[in-house]
């Protein structure tokens with residue numbers, strides 16, 4: 001049964017694939033390199049990619065590792081189904097313990113041999129992963145936050161980054177590009193960056209304190225850009241912020257070609273029938289995943 005019914009999120013940048021009960025998005029641009037990489041962004045409300053849960057403050061990681069519960073096994077099987085569909089091996093998966101940081105790390109090998117590297121202390125507080133290795137599949141999860149998929153077709157390097165509003169404020173996308181240059185000698189002109197579904201300006205409404213943080217951090221972008229990024233919805237009370245646009249502008253400013261920044265243009269809140277959304281689902285929200293792997 002199709003989870004989104006007749007829903008089809010395809011547009012000029014992404015294609016909505018329905019294969020039995022598995023649904024996902026793929027970027028048309030990345031499909032041009034399907035001999036080198038596989039990727040997707042999960043769709044569907046009855047699939048969840050949450051590998052851990054917040055627990056009480058006494059737990060050092062503030063997490064409950066749920067590796068042996070049936071809930072966790074279901075998540076693993078969701079990952080396996082998705083990976084099988086795009087010819088990746090779920091045992092190659094690596095996912096950081098995302099904490100809205102701007103910490104990015106390069107992955108040179110798996111920790112576990114026959115199972116995914118989930119909830120690993122090696123990846124604590126990691127919101128961005130880079131690799132040039134085959135047999136490593138990078139995953140990020142989100143429910144309104146932006147996942148960005150990076151691919152350098154020349155150096156054959158990939159990255160997967162979780163950038164919510166806090167990650168965007170801390171410019172995690174820029175740190176990722178710099179690390180790709182530093183660790184793998186990438187050239188910004190070659191890097192393709194795909195912006196997955198996320199909360200968009202239409203729904204990302206903030207209070208004055210958050211608005212001021214953005215205003216201060218991105219002052220350098222100039223008045224015209226700021227007017228496009230921050231919109232006053234209710235005078236002196238509510239502002240809507242375009243975090244996707246911020247990422248696009250700062251990426252362009254460090255030499256990423258405009259035509260290599262590919263935006264899915266999909267809002268998770270507007271499409272919460274088929275996408276997990278924190279704002280729409282509240283505390284029991286599920287997580288979507290973005291996957292990318294070199295073949």
Ligand SMILES: [Zn+2]
Nearest residue numbers: 202203267270
């Ligand atoms: Zn929206």
